[in-house]
Amino acid sequence: MSERTTRAHRRRRKRQQRLRLKEEGVWYPRGFWPAFAAPATIWMALLFVTPFYAVFAVAMGTVDPIFRNPVPVWQPWYWDTSQIVEVFGKIFGTGGQPAIFAPAFIRTFENVFAASALCLILGYPVAYFVARHSGKRKNLFRLLLIAPFWISYMMRMLAWVNILQPDGYLNMILAWLPLDFLPIANGHYGWLEGHQATVVFGIVYGYIPYMILPLFAGLDRIPQSLLEASRDLGASAPRTFFRVTLPLSKPGILAGLVIVTLPMFGDYYTNNLLSRRPTTSMIGNLIDNNVGVPSRVSEAAVLVLFLAVILIVPMSYYLRTTSRQEASD
Amino acid sequence: MSAAIAPPVGEAPAIAPTRRRRSRYFRNPWRKPLILKSITLAYLCWSILPVVVAILISFTSGRSRAIFQPPLSLRWWIHDDLSVWKNSEYRNAIFHTVRLGLSVVAITVPIGTMFALAMSRWRSRGTGAVNFFVLLAFVVPELILGLALLITFSQLFTFIGLGTRAQILGVATFQISYPVIIIRSRLISIGKQFEEAAMDLGASPVQSLRRVLLPMLYPAIFVSAVLVFADTIDEFVIVRYLSLGAGTEPLSVKVYTAARGSPVPSVNVMATIMLMTTLLVVGGGGLAYKRLAKQEKGEASAVQEFALQI
Numbered sequence: 278m279s280e281r282t283t284r285a286h287r288r289r290r291k292r293q294q295r296l297r298l299k300e301e302g303v304w305y306p307r308g309f310w311p312a313f314a315a316p317a318t319i320w321m322a323l324l325f326v327t328p329f330y331a332v333f334a335v336a337m338g339t340v341d342p343i344f345r346n347p348v349p350v351w352q353p354w355y356w357d358t359s360q361i362v363e364v365f366g367k368i369f370g371t372g373g374q375p376a377i378f379a380p381a382f383i384r385t386f387e388n389v390f391a392a393s394a395l396c397l398i399l400g401y402p403v404a405y406f407v408a409r410h411s412g413k414r415k416n417l418f419r420l421l422l423i424a425p426f427w428i429s430y431m432m433r434m435l436a437w438v439n440i441l442q443p444d445g446y447l448n449m450i451l452a453w454l455p456l457d458f459l460p461i462a463n464g465h466y467g468w469l470e471g472h473q474a475t476v477v478f479g480i481v482y483g484y485i486p487y488m489i490l491p492l493f494a495g496l497d498r499i500p501q502s503l504l505e506a507s508r509d510l511g512a513s514a515p516r517t518f519f520r521v522t523l524p525l526s527k528p529g530i531l532a533g534l535v536i537v538t539l540p541m542f543g544d545y546y547t548n549n550l551l552s553r554r555p556t557t558s559m560i561g562n563l564i565d566n567n568v569g570v571p572s573r574v575s576e577a578a579v580l581v582l583f584l585a586v587i588l589i590v591p592m593s594y595y596l597r598t599t600s601r602q603e604a605s606d
Numbered sequence: 607m608s609a610a611i612a613p614p615v616g617e618a619p620a621i622a623p624t625r626r627r628r629s630r631y632f633r634n635p636w637r638k639p640l641i642l643k644s645i646t647l648a649y650l651c652w653s654i655l656p657v658v659v660a661i662l663i664s665f666t667s668g669r670s671r672a673i674f675q676p677p678l679s680l681r682w683w684i685h686d687d688l689s690v691w692k693n694s695e696y697r698n699a700i701f702h703t704v705r706l707g708l709s710v711v712a713i714t715v716p717i718g719t720m721f722a723l724a725m726s727r728w729r730s731r732g733t734g735a736v737n738f739f740v741l742l743a744f745v746v747p748e749l750i751l752g753l754a755l756l757i758t759f760s761q762l763f764t765f766i767g768l769g770t771r772a773q774i775l776g777v778a779t780f781q782i783s784y785p786v787i788i789i790r791s792r793l794i795s796i797g798k799q800f801e802e803a804a805m806d807l808g809a810s811p812v813q814s815l816r817r818v819l820l821p822m823l824y825p826a827i828f829v830s831a832v833l834v835f836a837d838t839i840d841e842f843v844i845v846r847y848l849s850l851g852a853g854t855e856p857l858s859v860k861v862y863t864a865a866r867g868s869p870v871p872s873v874n875v876m877a878t879i880m881l882m883t884t885l886l887v888v889g890g891g892g893l894a895y896k897r898l899a900k901q902e903k904g905e906a907s908a909v910q911e912f913a914l915q916i
Contacts (some may be wrong), residue, residue, distance in 0.1 A: 304805075305811045306811065309728075310723075310724045310727055310728030311724070312722040313721065313723050313724035313728075314720070314721055314724035314728070314733050314736065316716075316717045316721070316779060317717050317718070317720065317721035317724075317736055317782065318721075318732065318733075320778075320782065321736055321739045321740060321743070321777070321779070321782075324755070324758075324775055324776070324778075324779040325739050325742075325743050325751075325779055326739065327758060327762065328751070328754035328755050328757065329754050331754060331758045331761060332753065332754045332760055334761075335761070344617070347761075349757070349762075356705050390764060399645075399649065403646045403649045404647070405642060406639060406642040406643060406645070406646040407646065409639075410639045410643070411745050418646070418650075421650050421654070422650075424653070425653050425654075425883060427836065427881075427884050428881055428884075429839070429840035429858060429877070429880055429881065430840065431840070431842060431858050431861045431862055431865070431877060432657060432660065432861075432877040432878075432880060432881050433656070433657060435658055435660055435861060435874065436656035436659060436872060438658050438671075438865050438866065439659060439660050439663055439672060439874070440656055440659060441672055442671065443672075444670070444673065445672040446659065446672070446673065446880070449673075464609045470865075482652075482653075485639070485653075486653070537677065539746075539747055540747055540748070542747060543748065543749035543750060544747075545749065546842075546843070546862060549862075549866075550862075550866060553866055559748075561749050564753065565749070568753060568756065568847060574756075577753055578753065578757065581750050581754070583895060584747070584749075584750060585746075585750060588746075592667055592742070593747050596738065596741055596742065596745070599741060600738075600741075
């Protein structure tokens, strides 16, 4: 009811505004602005919406019986879910199939959970310090926080490939330190030989800048006066942090977590660079391994659909908050 | 005897002040946040130093990819037979990278600017839906978009096929959101009064757009061009899926394929070239931008502002 009245109200106001603008001589010919929107609209229809439809068409299409290459089916009424059922069986072990995809799915959730938690734990103090205590050098610190954005992900991973080589700098340092009782400090430890911990480390290193910036933005917006008020009213410093700062930085935390987890779920390159073993592969690796083989592209398409289903919640959260921000601008 | 008694006497005051000092440090509400500061500095070192090491290794004179062997040399840049310059495939990759970057900028910036204008001056359900897709293209993992585009170009748009053209179209789809987001926020902060005033004084819609609004948008357009170019250089997931053979692989893809397998530090050289190109474009762009937006105060940090928006 109330929504309807506001809508009518809004429409009336819009009409009045149009009339006012016309009086002032501000009018645009019909189709003036639509012509500006047209290129992007056509572009996104052809190169974003159509590709996603094509994924459905391949995932629910058929496979050529002789050449084994995927044959997309464009008509939804001929769609066939047998490939989806097959991949579902490979994930959950239903339909009498061994659950060969299950380990990679479980590992993906483990890695993403561990890496995003580490990003938050490591990133929060940094963002907090730069937002509250960096004083005169705030701009310098901010520049340094942004610096990793201009260094490509490839370069950052390559740096660790260099450092973690068996005869690399990390092993040199570990051998030099008096840590002989640790098995990893033997001076030629194979960090890049399929360790899940190395992969998680690489993911944290790759995505932590994306975590810190929204955290910083959220913390920077908290007015100093609120914290002073809390202290004035007798709250201790830790209490002020837990009752004022932390709740107010929640939107920043959520934004950071979403921004970080979305690419982590689609990550396969960190794994390929820092481990290259099937024992550490994630969903992204299952998809990427299938892309190279024409006969398995349809399986990759089905896996992409599964991945998209997993990511619907964080993606819609992100889109909702950004559109709300835009509306408030 | 006196020597045996003396130590306790001397010890007691030695311990007490340190204890008191420590507790006084934590009781002091104006204390310096030493712990936070050291975490932050450690983080910054951790985030930057490995890259410095990788750059240093690109100037090594030995064969090892693990350690830097002095003196500084350009062996893997130009001198060695396996260096980047002597390898025609790697050399072409540099040009291919630049070609992709420039083409994507040439496509996304005009289309994005036009759409941002339409979006902020003419709101309709249609533009809202397109804007939704633009934002979605930005957050969808590149792996998903890459596979979707690969299927599209190999099954549906076969007249385009895989290769350079497909790469440009694909990356542009992903990058179009940069100009849209930046120019829209600029349009919102400009407001409508300038074009209204211009039209009130007799300018036609096209004139008010070209003479009044567009010049005010130049800084934002410039920033988005710089960002799109820098980001396209680093892009490799979509580009790799849409490539057709080694001839259409840019530097980023070459680095990815050679990162583990390559026996020599030429990989580091390629990565360093990528980094230098990005820094050159962003740094030069930042300086030029400062000049461009000198009149408008508070606008100098738009690059930073943008990075905070992502």
